[in-house]
């Protein structure tokens with residue numbers, strides 16, 4: 001049955017087979033899906049949630065993809081991070097069996113609620129080279145249908161001292177090597193989906209980067225290149241997909257909450273002049289990409305996970321100011337950022353790159369958030385959400 005936008009409906013199930021209803025109720029909510037509340041022999045009380053899209057409807061996750069995720073075993077590293085939390089919640093809703101690999105498994109597990117779906121299992125895992133992979137982690141990898149590798153020491157949290165550089169490297173490159181090694185030893189055919197970053201291309205004020213472009217030569221580019229090589233070594237074993245993420249915009253961490261705090265305090269403005277490119281992506285599109293790549297075998301190799309319309313940082317700040325109802329008037333001088341982070345780490349903010357998701361779009365992926373104004377309005381709540389949830393009881 002198709003329920004059109006603006007229409008409410010009372011659904012009555014008479015003599016509906018309870019088995020069928022229970023199976024519907026076990027699935028995550030989506031258009032017209034019924035949730036079983038109580039039953040008698042011949043009637044059932046149901047509530048339904050109706051998800052509707054606003055005019056000009058935008059794509060959501062393919063229903064086929066959501067269905068295919070049910071019951072799949074997915075091992076996730078970095079599941080406690082910005083991307084990981086959003087991903088795992090969606091996997092919970094899809095009834096996937098999630099295993100979190102974390103340095104602090106109890107903390108990671110406590111981030112999730114049974115209300116969202118089946119609780120993930122969590123196991124101790126550390127990317128450091130001298131930390132062996134435990135038997136339980138090894139076993140979980142052997143049983144997995146997919147491994148989504150997101151772990152990585154945050155690059156933006158402070159100066160890049162020699163010891164911190166080692167941690168940045170180990171947490172990505174060694175961690176990935178360990179996973180790939182375990183997949184190989186198991187002769188597993190689990191798909192490996194690995195994070196990378198647009199830092200791979202190195203900074204440029206004028207170039208336009210697509211997936212075919214070569215790696216840059218600065219420190220971040222070198223890490224990203226080694227990280228990807230470690231992941232792509234798995235290609236002979238099983239399907240391997242690498243996503244080069246742009247700056248992920250989400251409310252659960254990363255750049256946006258930090259910038260929003262400054263803007264809310266009337267201290268917002270473009271750092272270092274604002275001419276640098278800012279290749280961003282909405283967290284929802286990141287999760288959609290990861291889920292599509294988990295189930296769809298056409299995702300192979302390297303893809304840019306960036307919105308199709310990158311902007312200069314000054315434009316981003318203007319739009320963030322508009323979305324928050326605050327001015328973008330206080331540029332942060334380059335010298336202040338360099339003094340705070342040191343010259344090398346400051347480049348993260350002071351230099352950017354214009355990255356286009358060419359292969360990603362050629363693979364048929366349609367970004368839900370293409371322009372930064374819409375993405376920021378949605379994330380800051382300055383536009384009513386696209387989800388209209390309705391519950392109706394009917395008998």
Ligand SMILES: NC(=O)c1ccc[n+]([C@@H]2O[C@H](COP(=O)([O-])OP(=O)(O)OC[C@H]3O[C@@H](n4cnc5c(N)ncnc54)[C@H](OP(=O)(O)O)[C@@H]3O)[C@@H](O)[C@H]2O)c1
Pocket residue numbers: 077078079080081082083084101102103104108126127128150151152153154155167171175195196197198244245246247248249253254255
């Ligand atoms: N967010 C972005 O804008 C962005 C952009 C480009 C690339 N990426 C990459 O995408 C991945 C996920 O991003 P995110 O924003 O979700 O990251 P995040 O919020 O910083 O979380 C990363 C996760 O990695 C694990 N981790 C942190 N330090 C570690 C270390 N020293 N050794 C081993 N594990 C460590 C943590 O898990 P536990 O504490 O549970 O072990 C943490 O939850 C990261 O690798 C990041 O570099 C992100």
